[in-house]
Amino acid sequence: MPSQTTSTISFSSLVPWLIAALVLCVMPFIFTGGGSITIMNQIGITIVLAMSYNMLLGQGGMLSFGHAVYMGLGGFVAVHVMNIVENQEIWLPLPLLPLVGGLVGLGFATIIGSFSTRKAGTVFAMISLGIGELIAACCIIITVFFGGEEGISGDRTMAPPTFGVEFITQKEVYFLIAFWVLISTFLMYLFTQTPVGKMANAVRDNPERAEFVGYSMRWVRYVSFCAAGFFAGIAGALFAINFEILTEQNLNLGASFTVLLATYIGGVGFFLGPIVGAILFTLLQTVIGLQTDLWALYTGVVFILMVMFMPAGLTGLFAMHIIPWQLGRIGMLIKPYSKIFIPGTIFIVGAVCLTELINHVRHHGDEEFMTLFWVEFNTRSIVPWGVFIIFTAVGFWFSRALAVEVKEAWGNATFVEGVRR
Amino acid sequence: MVAEALKLDNVTKSFSGTEIIRGLNLGINENERHAVIGPNGAGKSTAYNLITGRYEVTSGKIFLKGQDITNLQPYEVKRKGLSRSFQITNIFPKMSVFENVRCSLLWAMDYKYSFWHLVGKQKALNESAEKIIEDLNLKERRDTLAGVLSYAEQRALEIGITIAGGSEVILLDEPTAGMSVSETEYIVGLIRKVTEGKTLVVVEHDMGVVFDLADRISVLVYGEIIATGTPIEVKENKAVQEAYLGAALEEEH
Amino acid sequence: MDLIIINLIDGLIYGLLLFMLSSGLTLIFSMMGVLNLSHAAFYMLGAYFAYQISTITGFWVGLIVAPLIVTVLGAGVERYGLRRVHQYGHVPELIFTFGLFFVIEELVQYVWGRNMVPYNSPESLNFIALNLAGGTIPAYKIFMLLVSVAIFVTLYYVLARTRIGMIIQAALSYPKTVEALGHNVPLVFMGVFGVGTGLAGLAGVIAGPSLTTFPGMAFLLGSIVFVCVVVGGLGSLTGAFVASLLIGWLQTFAASYNIGAGDILLAMGYEYPKDVYYHPWRDLWTLTLPQIGPILPYLLLVLVLVFRPHGLFGKRES
Numbered sequence: 001m002p003s004q005t006t007s008t009i010s011f012s013s014l015v016p017w018l019i020a021a022l023v024l025c026v027m028p029f030i031f032t033g034g035g036s037i038t039i040m041n042q043i044g045i046t047i048v049l050a051m052s053y054n055m056l057l058g059q060g061g062m063l064s065f066g067h068a069v070y071m072g073l074g075g076f077v078a079v080h081v082m083n084i085v086e087n088q089e090i091w092l093p094l095p096l097l098p099l100v101g102g103l104v105g106l107g108f109a110t111i112i113g114s115f116s117t118r119k120a121g122t123v124f125a126m127i128s129l130g131i132g133e134l135i136a137a138c139c140i141i142i143t144v145f146f147g148g149e150e151g152i153s154g155d156r157t158m159a160p161p162t163f164g165v166e167f168i169t170q171k172e173v174y175f176l177i178a179f180w181v182l183i184s185t186f187l188m189y190l191f192t193q194t195p196v197g198k199m200a201n202a203v204r205d206n207p208e209r210a211e212f213v214g215y216s217m218r219w220v221r222y223v224s225f226c227a228a229g230f231f232a233g234i235a236g237a238l239f240a241i242n243f244e245i246l247t248e249q250n251l252n253l254g255a256s257f258t259v260l261l262a263t264y265i266g267g268v269g270f271f272l273g274p275i276v277g278a279i280l281f282t283l284l285q286t287v288i289g290l291q292t293d294l295w296a297l298y299t300g301v302v303f304i305l306m307v308m309f310m311p312a313g314l315t316g317l318f319a320m321h322i323i324p325w326q327l328g329r330i331g332m333l334i335k336p337y338s339k340i341f342i343p344g345t346i347f348i349v350g351a352v353c354l355t356e357l358i359n360h361v362r363h364h365g366d367e368e369f370m371t372l373f374w375v376e377f378n379t380r381s382i383v384p385w386g387v388f389i390i391f392t393a394v395g396f397w398f399s400r401a402l403a404v405e406v407k408e409a410w411g412n413a414t415f416v417e418g419v420r421r
Numbered sequence: 422m423v424a425e426a427l428k429l430d431n432v433t434k435s436f437s438g439t440e441i442i443r444g445l446n447l448g449i450n451e452n453e454r455h456a457v458i459g460p461n462g463a464g465k466s467t468a469y470n471l472i473t474g475r476y477e478v479t480s481g482k483i484f485l486k487g488q489d490i491t492n493l494q495p496y497e498v499k500r501k502g503l504s505r506s507f508q509i510t511n512i513f514p515k516m517s518v519f520e521n522v523r524c525s526l527l528w529a530m531d532y533k534y535s536f537w538h539l540v541g542k543q544k545a546l547n548e549s550a551e552k553i554i555e556d557l558n559l560k561e562r563r564d565t566l567a568g569v570l571s572y573a574e575q576r577a578l579e580i581g582i583t584i585a586g587g588s589e590v591i592l593l594d595e596p597t598a599g600m601s602v603s604e605t606e607y608i609v610g611l612i613r614k615v616t617e618g619k620t621l622v623v624v625e626h627d628m629g630v631v632f633d634l635a636d637r638i639s640v641l642v643y644g645e646i647i648a649t650g651t652p653i654e655v656k657e658n659k660a661v662q663e664a665y666l667g668a669a670l671e672e673e674h
Numbered sequence: 675m676d677l678i679i680i681n682l683i684d685g686l687i688y689g690l691l692l693f694m695l696s697s698g699l700t701l702i703f704s705m706m707g708v709l710n711l712s713h714a715a716f717y718m719l720g721a722y723f724a725y726q727i728s729t730i731t732g733f734w735v736g737l738i739v740a741p742l743i744v745t746v747l748g749a750g751v752e753r754y755g756l757r758r759v760h761q762y763g764h765v766p767e768l769i770f771t772f773g774l775f776f777v778i779e780e781l782v783q784y785v786w787g788r789n790m791v792p793y794n795s796p797e798s799l800n801f802i803a804l805n806l807a808g809g810t811i812p813a814y815k816i817f818m819l820l821v822s823v824a825i826f827v828t829l830y831y832v833l834a835r836t837r838i839g840m841i842i843q844a845a846l847s848y849p850k851t852v853e854a855l856g857h858n859v860p861l862v863f864m865g866v867f868g869v870g871t872g873l874a875g876l877a878g879v880i881a882g883p884s885l886t887t888f889p890g891m892a893f894l895l896g897s898i899v900f901v902c903v904v905v906g907g908l909g910s911l912t913g914a915f916v917a918s919l920l921i922g923w924l925q926t927f928a929a930s931y932n933i934g935a936g937d938i939l940l941a942m943g944y945e946y947p948k949d950v951y952y953h954p955w956r957d958l959w960t961l962t963l964p965q966i967g968p969i970l971p972y973l974l975l976v977l978v979l980v981f982r983p984h985g986l987f988g989k990r991e992s
Contacts, residue, residue: 063765065772115980122709125768126904127979133897134972141965142957193539195532202524205513211495212473212505213586214528223534253897257776264769297784300777307770308755311762355784363787 017186024178028171037170043282044177045238048184050263050274052231057260058268059192060224061204062117063125066132067232067259072251073108073135074101074233076146078240082154094159094167098180098237105233106226113225118218120207132253139248151247154240167241177238184231189271191227200224261303267313276315294359298352324413336402336409343398349373350391357388424487426451426590426620427472427503432481434464434471434644441467443644445481449590454621456635458628460665464644465624466508469592473505474498485590500528505592506583508624510575514568518559521567521578523550525585550585556615557581558607573604577611584615591616593623597630609633640664676806681926683804687815689922690822694877695895696902696914697829698870704909705845705866708756708764711771714896715778716871720744720878721887722786725793733796737879744875749868756867757860775892783889790888818880825873842866898925901971905978907988917986921971928967935961 028037049071056062078101085092092100116127139146146152157168165172191197199220203210207217240246249255258281266277281299289295310317324330353372360370361379370379377384427449434442442464449455457465470476472483474495483491485501493501513521523540530546532538540546554563557577562570567578576596584591596612597605609630612621625631631638632652639649642664648655655661699713723743724736751774759770795814804811833839845852845862853859878891885891902921906913936959940946946959978985 057765061765063768119983121764122768122908123904123979123983126709126900127976129897129900130904130972130975130979134969134976137969137972141961141969144957190539191536193541194536195527195538195540196534196536198520198524198540199527199534201516201520202513205515206511208495209507209511209513209582210524212499212511213525213582214496214499215534216494216496219534223536227536253893257772260769260772294780294784297777297780300773300780303773304755304770304777307766307773308758311759311766359784362785 017182020185021182024182027178028174037174039282039286041170041174041177041242042286043279044174044181045235045242046262046278046282047181047275048238049232049235049259050266050278051185051188052228052235053259053263054268054271054274055188055191055200055224055228055231057263058270058273059197059204060200060221060228062120062221062225064128064256065125065253065260066128066130066135066256067228068251068255069132069135070105070109070229070232071236071239071259072246072255074105074236075240075246075250076152076236077101077104078237079152079154079244079246080145082156082159082240082244085160086155086158091160093162094156094241095162095176095179097159097241098234101237101240102230102234105236106230109226109229109232113222113229117221117225120203120217120221128256129253132251132256136248136252139251146248149248151245151249153245156241156244173242176241180234180238184234185275188227188231192271196220196223261299265303265306265313267315267317267319269312270315270319273313273315277313280314292356294355297355324410327413327416329413332409332413333406336406340399340402340406343395343402345395346391347395347399350388350393350395353384354388354392357384424484425449426453426486427622428484429468429472430482430484432468432471432483433479434467434476435479440479441644442471445641445644445646447639447646447649449620449622450637451486451589451620452618454616454623454634454636456631456638457622457624457641458626458631458638459641463641465641466594467644468641469505469594469624472498472592473503496528499586499588502588503590503592504583504586504588506579506594506596508594508598510572510579512567512575512578512582514566516567517564518554518567518570518578519550519563522553522557522581522585523547525582526550526553526587529585529587553581553585553615557611573600573607576600576604576608580608580611580615584619588619590620591622593621593625595624595626597625597627605630677809677930680804680806680809680811681930682923683811683815683819685923685926686919687819687822687922688926689919690819690826691877691881692895692899692902692922693915693918694822694825695874695899696906696918697826697911698873699899699903700906700909700911700914701842702867702870703903705842706756706760706863708760708767708771709900709903709908710867710870711768711896711900712751712774712778713771713871713874714892714899715775716744716748717874717878717881717895718782718887718889718892719747719778720875721793721882721891722782722791722878723875724879724882725786725791725887728793733794733883740879741872741876744878745868745872748871748875749864751871752864752867757863775896779889779892782892786889788889790886793882793887795883814884818884821876821880825876829873898971901975905971905975905985907985910985910987913985913987921974924970924974925967928970929964931963933963935959 027040031037031040049067052070053064053067056064056067078097081090081092081097081100082094084090112131116124116131140148156173157166159167167173167176199210199215200223202213203215203217203220210217210220236246236250239250262277262281263274264277265281266275267273284299285295288298292298306313312319321330321333324333356372357370357379360367364370368378368380369376371377425448427447429445429447432442432445433440445464445468447457447468457468459465467476471478472490474490474493474497477492481491482489485498485503488501490498490501490503513524516524523546526546526549527540530543530549532540532543532546554560557580559574559577559581562574567575570578580593580596583593593612597608600608605627612623612634621634623631623634625634635652637650638652638655639646640655640658640661641647647660647664648658650658695713695717699710702708702710702713720740724733724740727736727739755770755774756767759766795812795817799812799814799817801813802810803813803816831839833843841852841857842862845857845859849859852862881895882891885895898921902917903914905921906915906917936946939959982988
């Protein structure tokens with residue numbers, strides 16, 4: 001057995017976690033609106049799910065199109081357990097329910113992973129897709145467990161009170177979720193620091209060489225896969241607690257795509273990437289989703305553009321700037337960035353308004369007036385059309401012209417003799 | 422009788438009907454430095470791939486210290502105590518030099534698929550990794566991503582990954598290919614240092630390196646060993662001279 | 675007996691339709707190594723474009739023009755999207771095509787709305803071609819059958835007998851060599867991607883009137899098409915053909931025989947529970963074959979991948 005472990009975890013390495021805990025505790029007192037707590041709860045759930053997804057895609061190089069399955073199954077069982085607890089057939093305080101969800105996720109991942117992790121790449125992706133579709137289809141058929149189209153619902157407040165807390169308000173649920181977000185994130189971080197976590201990176205980078213240093217790539221993938229299933233299950237139970245209902249929508253291909261989207265936008269190569277992605281994605285979803293029914297189109301387009309031009313995600317974009325920062329040349333970038341910001345914004349606003357206008361005319365043509373960015377105008381007049389088209393065209397033209405300048409400034413800011421980038 | 426460190430017993434390999442390795446017999450003694458030479462396409466790399474489980478053998482047996490390792494998976498061969506390097510650099514490009522070496526140590530230090538140890542806290546593991554990096558002369562590059570190292574540095578790391586596993590039998594595949602004279606010197610010195618007390622098999626084209634390093638040499642031509650012996654014996658062997666001269670003539674045409 | 679014949683014909687038409695998509699998908703995969711997850715979205719675009727054109731000029735112009743537009747679009751996606759993502763590796767390529775699927779689906783809803791559009795078969799084909807005791811086969815289905823067969827004959831001829839087909843086949847195995855011989859391999863890639871998506875578009879054009887044209891049509895057929903190519907063995911045209919027909923018949927037959935699991939249980943001697951809707955095994959009692967029909971392909975997919983990861987006709991990886 002390996003020997004000689006040095007002292008236990010040092011205090012300094014715990015500092016970021018203590019800060020995170022503090023921030024989580026303070027948040028509901030800063031953003032006090034009922035709506036904001038609901039959003040924060042959703043963010044927390046998405047964080048756990050996106051991070052568990054990144055254990056596969058970012059850490060292990062496994063592209064899954066069916067990760068929502070493990071969250072959904074964990075959630076469905078959690079709702080059933082909630083109902084059993086309500087009937088007082090078993091005794092289980094609500095804060096422990098995520099553990100049940102986690103074990104369910106782990107259980108299914110153990111079974112499915114035993115054959116799906118044999119290959120990585122396209123074969124793994126296709127199996128995950130097939131399993132996802134299979135279970136989503138079963139959702140409709142097996143009504144006893146999945147409740148058919150309507151799904152199943154429960155009541156979290158009927159569990160035995162935990163230290164007098166019955167989890168009636170959103171705020172109480174917030175603290176439960178925050179606790180599990182912190183624990184899960186911490187555990188997932190520790191996982192990356194274990195032998196199998198390190199080997200997951202090695203297998204992602206070069207599976208063949210990993211075999212020649214003594215590890216079976218299949219087993220390394222399998223362990224990561226099971227761990228990811230466990231944390232996805234926790235996210236599922238948190239979802240069940242927060243929303244008290246689960247349907248087929250929570251584990252179908254669309255749900256899995258959402259996870260991929262959030263994780264990718266945040267940045268798959270970084271531990272913090274999925275957290276950034278989850279926060280941003282949920283905020284955009286709830287804020288923009290209320291404003292327009294074209295929200296899915298916008299996210300999809302942004303996603304495609306990111307895959308094409310920013311494969312490292314937002315965290316990667318941020319990390320890119322460490323080099324000019326270290327060279328003390330970050331100032332060289334401020335001017336070109338602020339210069340391109342103005343036409344860039346004009347272009348985006350113009351394009352969005354034009355898209356919305358066309359949508360309005362096509363699908364709500366009978367309503368003459370529409371409101372965009374707090375301005376009401378007549379869609380039949382030529383003025384809005386002209387303005388939006390000019391905004392889009394001019395913004396695009398100037399952005400393109402200035403992009404050259406940004407590129408040049410970037411080259412200068414990162415240039416070091418003899419180093420290729 | 423002491424079992425040989427590595428023994429190939431009448432090994433053959435065919436690719437879609439064409440026999441590339443035709444009855445290969447090779448015995449490597451313990452603690453020996455053995456070089457395998459031969460013209461291009463003689464089957465040297467194929468032989469390595471058969472020994473380490475990258476390819477399946479068509480017939481014949483391979484023994485490691487008396488144990489049958491024929492057609493085991495690469496990781497099983499490694500666990501039995503045989504490591505190899507690659508002709509085309511084969512490292513973990515998106516991990517740091519230190520992580521590359523540490524990952525190669527994990528199995529040998531018995532961590533297996535552990536998710537309950539924190540690698541940062543394992544004193545012996547980290548010290549061994551640091552020691553190897555020092556041996557490789559890569560201390561200044563410790564935290565650099567392996568993918569951006571220079572070619573010679575990557576070759577050094579390749580050897581580092583190979584020997585880190587603590588295997589007693591080491592197979593090196595053209596460790597100095599494509600290197601300048603000074604880089605070759607550095608790598609040869611490195612090989613001497615890190616394979617001290619181990620059994621070494623090396624495929625190499627640079628005859629200077631071969632005669633410098635090897636205790637014994639085997640000559641592989643068209644999938645068969647035509648001669649084995651000390652450097653001087655091999656140099657004077659008629660068949661070897663013919664084979665090399667013949668190959669050289671063919672290459673000219 | 676007549677029902678069997680009708681199902682055989684229906685399944686054949688459905689299977690050939692699947693093959694029209696899976697053949698393009700296979701060609702693209704074996705040439706570029708990327709599984710185009712947005713393939714079915716181009717099928718949907720074909721149907722919608724044809725609908726839009728048919729509202730102006732009638733069905734027949736749409737039949738010709740819509741696939742051409744899809745071909746150009748597909749080539750554009752390869753040239754300006756996929757080629758760029760290619761440098762990041764295979765996983766980003768898969769993610770790109772997956773994202774593209776959702777964007778196209780959203781775009782279609784943006785332009786044509788969330789409901790089905792009235793895209794119908796032409797008047798001249800609105801008669802019953804085959805009348806059997808068990809049911810009928812409309813002339814339009816026979817037309818679908820003829821178009822599919824014509825496409826395959828052409829495809830086979832081009833691949834096996836023409837110079838361009840030989841270049842394509844050579845580029846499949848030795849892209850570097852073919853490029854060194856002076857052929858423009860990126861152009862061939864773009865062409866193959868365009869033609870592959872164009873085939874999907876054509877499938878959409880002829881399937882639209884029969885299977886209805888609505889925003890969910892890509893999703894409905896798309897996942898089945900992936901099942902076909904994976905079950906058949908990624909990169910194998912023969913495999914895609916066999917798997918497409920197999921799944922076509924599997925789904926058609928499952929949909930038309932109303933065998934319930936309850937009947938089987940009764941036959942096995944189990945007693946029908948009194949209050950079936952509160953019974954813990956109620957799903958088992960009420961389950962019917964048409965209900966499980968849609969999941970059969972996925973079941974097949976998982977089974978094949980577990981027991982034969984390289985598919986029925988796929989080449990084993992070395």
